[in-house]
Amino acid sequence: MGLALAISGLAVSGRDSRTLLAVPDLEVAPGSCVAVKGPSGAGKSTFLFACAGLAGTASGSIVWGDTDILALGIQKRAAFRRSAIGLVFQDFLLFEELSALANAALPGAFAPAGAQKAMRLRAASVLERLGIAPLGARTVESFSGGERQRVAIARALASDPDVILADEPTASLDRKAADALVDDLVRLARTDGKTLVAVSHDSAVHERADRVIEIIDGQIASDTTYA
Amino acid sequence: MLDPVFMVWDGLPVAAQDALLFVLLLLPAVLVGLLVVLGFRPMTLVRAMMWRFKWTNLLFIALIAVSVGIGVGLIAQERGLRQGTARAADKFDLVVSAPGSEITMLFAAVYLQPSDVPLLTGAQYNAIANAENVALAAPIAFGDSYRSAPVVGTTADFVLHMTDELADGRLFEVHTDAVIGANVALALGDRFSPAHGVAGAADDSAHAHFEYEVVGRMQPTGSPWDKAILVPVEAVWEVHGLPNGHAPDDAGRIGPPFLAEQFPGTPAVLVRAEELWANYALRSQFTTDETMAFFPGAVLASLHGLMGDVREVMSVMAIVTQVLVTAGVLAGLVILTRLFARRLALLRALGAPRRFVFSVIWSYASVLIGSGAVLGIVVGLAATEAISRIVTARTDILVRSSLGWPELHLVAAFVSVTVVLALTPAFIALSRPVVTDLRG
Numbered sequence: 001m002g003l004a005l006a007i008s009g010l011a012v013s014g015r016d017s018r019t020l021l022a023v024p025d026l027e028v029a030p031g032s033c034v035a036v037k038g039p040s041g042a043g044k045s046t047f048l049f050a051c052a053g054l055a056g057t058a059s060g061s062i063v064w065g066d067t068d069i070l071a072l073g074i075q076k077r078a079a080f081r082r083s084a085i086g087l088v089f090q091d092f093l094l095f096e097e098l099s100a101l102a103n104a105a106l107p108g109a110f111a112p113a114g115a116q117k118a119m120r121l122r123a124a125s126v127l128e129r130l131g132i133a134p135l136g137a138r139t140v141e142s143f144s145g146g147e148r149q150r151v152a153i154a155r156a157l158a159s160d161p162d163v164i165l166a167d168e169p170t171a172s173l174d175r176k177a178a179d180a181l182v183d184d185l186v187r188l189a190r191t192d193g194k195t196l197v198a199v200s201h202d203s204a205v206h207e208r209a210d211r212v213i214e215i216i217d218g219q220i221a222s223d224t225t226y227a
Numbered sequence: 228m229l230d231p232v233f234m235v236w237d238g239l240p241v242a243a244q245d246a247l248l249f250v251l252l253l254l255p256a257v258l259v260g261l262l263v264v265l266g267f268r269p270m271t272l273v274r275a276m277m278w279r280f281k282w283t284n285l286l287f288i289a290l291i292a293v294s295v296g297i298g299v300g301l302i303a304q305e306r307g308l309r310q311g312t313a314r315a316a317d318k319f320d321l322v323v324s325a326p327g328s329e330i331t332m333l334f335a336a337v338y339l340q341p342s343d344v345p346l347l348t349g350a351q352y353n354a355i356a357n358a359e360n361v362a363l364a365a366p367i368a369f370g371d372s373y374r375s376a377p378v379v380g381t382t383a384d385f386v387l388h389m390t391d392e393l394a395d396g397r398l399f400e401v402h403t404d405a406v407i408g409a410n411v412a413l414a415l416g417d418r419f420s421p422a423h424g425v426a427g428a429a430d431d432s433a434h435a436h437f438e439y440e441v442v443g444r445m446q447p448t449g450s451p452w453d454k455a456i457l458v459p460v461e462a463v464w465e466v467h468g469l470p471n472g473h474a475p476d477d478a479g480r481i482g483p484p485f486l487a488e489q490f491p492g493t494p495a496v497l498v499r500a501e502e503l504w505a506n507y508a509l510r511s512q513f514t515t516d517e518t519m520a521f522f523p524g525a526v527l528a529s530l531h532g533l534m535g536d537v538r539e540v541m542s543v544m545a546i547v548t549q550v551l552v553t554a555g556v557l558a559g560l561v562i563l564t565r566l567f568a569r570r571l572a573l574l575r576a577l578g579a580p581r582r583f584v585f586s587v588i589w590s591y592a593s594v595l596i597g598s599g600a601v602l603g604i605v606v607g608l609a610a611t612e613a614i615s616r617i618v619t620a621r622t623d624i625l626v627r628s629s630l631g632w633p634e635l636h637l638v639a640a641f642v643s644v645t646v647v648l649a650l651t652p653a654f655i656a657l658s659r660p661v662v663t664d665l666r667g
């Protein structure tokens with residue numbers, strides 16, 4: 001089941017100690033699909049990285065379930081990400097020289113020995129659900145953008161996390177591929193009950209979300225929940 | 228406190244010491260590797276990184292291979308030369324000649340390098356031949372040539388001393404018989420006229436009236452003697468219009484004893500004692516105002532000692548090159564890992580423990596260093612093999628290339644040092660901020 005998110009008093013500052021993002025109070029129900037939109041440079045990626053415990057300097061609290069990741073040290077944050085959060089990026093960030101399955105099962109390389117096999121199987125089954133032959137020996141170098149992003153999604157889900165954080169997952173895809181991908185991503189998140197937070201300026205994402213949060217100038221400017 | 232350790236060490240066979248030293252030198256690399264990689268499986272990613280910038284990676288490996296190859300090659304080549312020259316002088320227990328430079332005589336009598344030297348008289352030769360414990364006293368009368376092959380006057384016993392058994396044909400029985408070295412381009416039954424002098428200075432017409440016939444061929448000796456033509460010393464004298472060592476009514480005789488008053492002289496005499504120890508007595512006996520006696524092996528050893536100093540300078544140079552290459556490789560690794568910065572940041576964003584990312588970078592560096600080192604051994608040996616062939620072809624001294632412990636020790640030390648130093652690029656890569664790298 002997905003995790004609930006509760007943010008309070010969050011302030012993220014950049015290297016020049018300028019405040020990039022301020023979120024006084026935000027709650028996200030477990031298993032919901034949240035889209036984050038806003039103009040370029042507004043702080044959307046900053047928000048997402050903060051939720052993953054990757055923000056450099058942040059104060060306040062970001063609580064997933066009952067874990068405040070800002071209260072954790074670097075190693076414990078990494079461990080939390082490893083088990084609870086799956087990340088998807090705009091430009092996929094795959095290892096081009098590896099096969100789809102090797103990429104999707106990548107988190108297995110640093111998982112405990114006992115969990116590696118399960119992760120590999122899971123990665124293979126997610127790939128299959130996304131229509132990519134997991135046993136293909138082809139390296140992802142020759143994959144289309146849509147296929148690459150599916151591999152990235154399979155990688156995010158390999159450790160069966162409760163949360164998926166996606167930053168502009170459709171930005172590198174053409175319209176058709178983007179629509180198909182959003183369908184897949186949202187469908188997977190919903191059927192498995194994951195909490196999905198997707199930063200996107202793509203209306204296809206907004207339409208399928210339960211809730212759309214708009215960030216402007218580092219502040220939440222609007223927050224709309226759909227029935 | 229360490230005394231017992233040294234005692235055990237000294238008690239070990241040399242091969243065991245070498246093997247142990249190799250293991251000890253490699254140990255830091257292995258230990259660091261175990262500590263860094265333990266519990267992780269970084270190789271899939273390392274393979275991906277190797278492929279990603281394969282030409283850059285190959286260039287790095289080649290760079291390391293060349294530097295390691297230089298070190299390996301220098302050591303192996305020096306040993307090959309040392310052993311080859313020693314093997315070529317093996318048969319020459321004690322050489323007696325007129326006083327002069329031992330080194331000149333070594334080069335002339337043992338390696339057949341042309342040189343003008345004064346002669347020993349018949350009386351001196353007989354004194355040597357009749358001395359106590361002398362098993363063999365063979366004149367070595369060099370100075371003539373046929374084409375590029377030195378023609379050396381000596382006795383049949385000397386031929387048998389050089390080659391236990393002829394490869395082909397028979398020993399000389401008459402003055403015009405010749406036995407050729409293994410690599411002389413003549414066949415049994417061929418006839419030829421010697422020239423006075425050697426190589427460029429040879430005067431082909433000088434002995435046109437005299438003809439030798441090839442009657443035998445020696446086994447290969449791995450020395451310049453493989454290119455030499457051995458003839459009865461009497462013939463060399465006759466060719467020059469001199470008495471031939473025997474009484475005029477016994478002129479057809481071949482081999483010792485020689486009559487002192489009919490003996491025109493020989494530049495050198497090879498002496499072999501019946502017992503090893505007697506060589507020393509013979510050497511002092513013939514170290515006089517009129518004669519010089521020396522062990523070619525000992526002269527060679529002091530020459531090698533001199534070469535040893537050169538070798539040390541060369542090894543220092545080889546090490547300096549390797550240190551420079553190591554520094555270059557480390558700097559390159561820092562840059563290469565920056566090329567991977569986004570991928571490495573991704574791993575950390577996915578929750579990879581720092582130690583895992585560290586192990587990936589370090590393993591990547593170690594694969595480059597390790598393959599470069601292994602390839603370097605191959606490069607070094609190939610270079611040594613090539614140079615040895617050239618040296619063998621030019622000097623007829625058989626130089627063999629081989630892989631010995633000193634090279635392996637050098638490579639092991641190089642690998643350990645670089646692999647331990649490769650921890651630095653890994654630390655540097657880890658110190659980079661994740662989000663900055665992720666944004667690319």
Ligand SMILES: Nc1ncnc2c1ncn2[C@@H]1O[C@H](COP(=O)(O)OP(=O)(O)OP(=O)(O)O)[C@@H](O)[C@H]1O
Binds near residue numbers: 039040047
């Ligand atoms: N480490 C940093 N130090 C200082 N400023 C930063 C840092 N990282 C990002 N910024 C700034 O923070 C602001 C928000 O950046 P962010 O990437 O979150 O925007 P965004 O909403 O994701 O924009 P886009 O839609 O273009 O991706 C930008 O002005 C950016 O330049």
Ligand SMILES: [Mg+2]
Binds near residue numbers: 044045046167
């Ligand atoms: Mg962004």
